[in-house]
Amino acid sequence: MGARADELERIEVGIPGLDLITNGGLPQHRLTLVGGTAGSGKTVFAAQFLAAGITGANEPGVFVTMEERPDSIRRNMRSLGWHITEWEDQNRWAFVDASPRHQVDTIFTGNDYDLSPLLARITKTVERIGATRVALDSIGALIGQFDRVTPTRHALFQLADALERVGVTTVMTAERPDDYGPLTTLGFEEFIADNVIILRNALDGEKRRRTIEVLKMRGGAHRKGEHLFTLLAGQGIVVVPVAIETMDYGTATVRQSCGVPALDTMLHGGLFERSLWLVAGATGTGKSLLAAQFVAGGVRAGQRCLLHSFEESHDQLVRNAAAWGMDFPALEEQGRLRIVAEAPESASLEDHLQRMKTTIDRFAPDRVAIDSLTALQRVATVKSFREYVLGLTFYIKVRALLGMVTSTHRDFIREESVSDLHVSTISDVITLLHYVPDGSRLARGVQVLKMRGSDHDKAVRRFHITDLGMHIEEPFEDIGGLY
Amino acid sequence: MPGRWRIQTIRLQGVLVEACWRPMEGDVAGDFHDVIDLRDGRAAIVIGDVAGYGPAAAHRAEDLLISLRRAFRTTNRPTEVLAEVDTWVASEPGDLFATMACALVDPAERVVHVASAGHPPIAVVQGGAAGFLNRIADPPLGIAAERRQISYPLAGDGALFLYTDGLIERRGTSLDENLLRLLEIAATMEAESGGSEALARRASGIFGQPADDATVVSVRVRPWAGLTGTGSSGAERSGREVRLRLYVDPRDLRSASTEAVARELQRVVPSRLQIDMEVINITAAEGGLETDGVMAVPTIVRVLPQPTIRVVGGIRSPTELARALHLPLSDEES
Structure with missing residues (x-):
């Protein structure tokens, strides 16, 4: 009866961002194949699919491990914040241990065997805990345990069929030899599934780049192309959809002051709520001032604001603002403002991120400014910095806050480094502060480079830093160069 | 364009060997490995690496494998095998730089003998600890030199890992540190019965994908090794009771025929052995499937005497089954 309608039903996976790029989640009661090279995050994906079902939707899940022992999975996933043992005690998570623990003591007499016991173990466990989600990790490891591909292949088709009949939603992982090339090592797994997702951990210059791609998905359009993801402690996979603008921005029509009225005019009415504003410019162009004005503007509009400064001390910020x-x-006394000023070197990047998230959670601000990302870069490797930036900006987005980040790196906005940091891709508004040669001296110029969902003033306008803050004037008539 | 990781499992009577390798370019490599079944339960495992990669290196590796097989016709001793190959390398025109390690595994005696010609040290993992058998390398092939033979006791749960430098060598990193990291990874392998593929996977997870041909070969002793022959059979040593569990699926024809054959087992073994067989229908079974970790039917598990032996696949005759289960045959049958 409902078979046709069924195909269009999706279940939200619970992996942040994935539901967006799959356009609604994975097809319910169907099997999705997740392919990837070694170390691409397949096991985490499989485990997170179950963990999210348990924590988010109260759906029990069965993990069929064909490679790692359950103990090693329990241990590894603890760092991601999932206490599998507890869930096992509550009958919300169950393992089927199909890991190669009996390899050495097994003799094969031929290839005339049938994997129906494995099938029986899975279906019985599903029934026992009333599971609605099943994760199988991984096909290659299963085949590796047996002498021949044929019976295993037969079993996999049987298994896929049986699981669909039982009515569970399944994620099955498969090895890929390379990040780009044949879909899977054995080449037939893809025929088992109508839905295929690829995880990559490809070398890009000196750095590794984790991406996720939805190759095919039944019952509707999905977002094409590779989307960056990161593995965060306590969260697991977090997908950063390249087209993140679609997160509610279509409906965001309410504008808020950025803190400088003349700049609001350049933005044709101010920032859209829930957007992320990137301000980039050389040292001394006035980024810290803009950050302070941004939070002050929020306070004036009755919002709670958080300023996280790695550039200036608390005292310094207070003095400047008093001017x-x-x-x-x-304002801090009244609970309308919170200023956290600390040296980047005071903690590791991970700790900074964790603290910042905790502050955001506790203080529950309406807008957040971080001044600056560049200062933090001093204490980080490129890789961890990238993950940090992604994690933080994504967090601001997910919490639907109005966010502002500053950077001295103009690299952020150059094409080649966009793929690197993705700050500019995630940002809804980019403003540049320049030094502009003006006769024999340098003047300051402000420019709105990008404004998502709205027209904006494209001119480079002269501005002064006065005791009253940023003072924007007329556009430069003739620009010899920008610095 | 690097090739993909390939995996090969070789199941010999006394050892289980798993090889996992990845050519740096295309399908062929300068890395090579070979497993020689000495047909008495013992096996020789050889790994080697010809400098460079691609077809040219692969061609030299082929030559080395041929000279290696030739060497095994006259000797099984690792040092002598290497010396034979040395002689061939020395007679070859042109420069050939290659390293090689040879391990002779004797499962019945629970010992391994190794010798190395400039090859990275062989790792051994047993009882929860990992170490190198031959940390100090003897000269590479082609340099006639006396090489040491190292003998080391191999426990039943022990595993050997032979590999080429492509697995651990990365530009800008310290080889010594990477060797130590490798030991750490290897130490975690034992509990999980991980083989070469698991090691290669974790190593590439930590060091990144290899920048050269890379090979890992794992060797594990099978638990029944040494039980061969009627005289020293485990069944006789550990008592008269033979307890078996047969897992069947009533929908599966091979299950039915295997069950019929298994019921004839008592007829072909000495009468002092009491065969006690439980037949478990997997479609109705509750707990046993998980306990025995049964994956396929038909499966026969020898529960007693220990060690556990499991036989997967159809069986055509009771004598074939007795042999597979390492049970002695009665005088008439043998």
């Missing part, structure tokens, strides 16, 4: 008439200590 243009803002009493920061009083």
Whole structure:
């Protein structure tokens, strides 16, 4: 009866961002193949599919491990914040141990065997805990355990068929020899599934780049192409959809002041709520001032604001703000503002991220400014910095906050480094602060480079830093160069 | 364009060998390995690496394999095998730089003898600890030199890992440190019965994909090794009771015929052995499937005497089954 309608039913996976790129989640009661090279994150994906079902939808899950022993999975996943043992005690998670623990003591007499016991073990476990999700990790490891491909291949078709009949939604992982090339090592697994997702961990210059791609998905359009993801402690896979703008931005029509009225005019009315604003410019162009004005503007509009400064001390910020008439200590007292000023070197990047998230969770601000990302880069390797930036900006997005980040790196906005940091891709608004040669001296110029979902003033306008803050004037008439 | 990781499992009477390798370019490699079944339960495992990669290196590796097989016709001793290959290398025109290691595994005596010609040290993992058998390398092939033979006791749960430098060598990293990392990874392998593929997978996870041909060969002793022959059979040593569990699926024809054959087993073994067989229908079974970790039918598990032996696949005659289960045959049958 409902078979046709069934095909269109999706279940939300619970992997942040994945539901967006799959356009609604994985097809319910169907099997999805997740292919990837060694170390691409297949096991985490499989485990997270179950963990998210348990924590998010109260759906029990069965993990069929054909490679690692259950103990090693329990141990590895603990660092991601999943306490599998507890879930096992509550009958919300169950393992079927099909790992190669009996390899050495097994003799094969031929290839005339049938994998129906494995099937029986899986279906019985599914029934026992009332599972609606099943993860199988991985096909290659299963085939490796047996002498011949044929019976295993037969069993896999049987298995896929049986699981669909039982009515569970399944994720099955498969090895790929390379990040780009044949879909899977054996070449037939893809025929088992109508839905295929690829995980990659490819070398890109000196760095590894984790991406996820939905290759095919039954029952609707999905987002094409590779999407960056990161593995975060306590969260697992977090997909950063390249087309992140679609997250509610179509409906966001309410504008908020960025803190500088003349700049609001350049933005044709201010920032859209829930957007991320990147301000980039050389040292001394006025980024920290803009960050302070941004939070002050929020406070004026009755919002709770958080300023995280790695550039200036608390005292310095208070003094500067007093000059243009803002009493920061009083606002902090009233709980309308929180200023966290610390040296980047005071903690590891991971700790900074964790603290910042905790502050955001506790203080529950409406807008957040971080000044600057560049300062943090001093204490980080390229890789961890990238993960940090992704994690943080994504967190701001997910919490639907109005966010602002500053950077001295103009690299952020250059094409080749966009793929590197993705700050500019994630940002909804990019503003550049320049030094502009003006006769024999340098003047300051401000420019709105990008404004998602709205037209904006494209001119480079002269501005001054006064005691009252940023003062924007007319556009430069003739620009010899920008710095 | 690097090739893909390939996996080969070789099941000999006394040892289980798993090889996993990845050519740096296309399908062929300068890395090579060979497993020689000495037909008495013992096996020789050889691994080697010709400098460079691609077809040219692969061609030299082929030559080395031929001279190696030739050497095994006259000797089984690892040092002598290497010396034979040395002689061939020395007679070859042109420069050939290659390393090679040879391990002779004797499962019945629970010992391994190794010798190395400039090859990275062989790792051994047993009882939860990992170490190298031959940390100090003897000269590579082609340099006639006295090489040491190292003998080491091999426990039943022990595993050997032979590999080429492609697995651990990365530009800008310290080889010594990587060797230590490798030991750490190898130490975790034992509990999980991980083989070469698992090691290669973890190593590439930590060091990144190899920048050269890379090979890993794992060797494990099979638990029944040494039980061969009627005289020293485990069944006789550990008592008269033979307990078996046969897993069948009533829908499966091979299950039915195997069950019929298994019921004849008592007829072909000495009468002092009492065969006690439980037949388990997998479609109705509750707990046993998980306990025995049964994956396929028909499966026969020898529960007693220990060690456990499991036989997967159809069986055509009771004598074939007795042999597979390492049970002695009665005088009439043998």
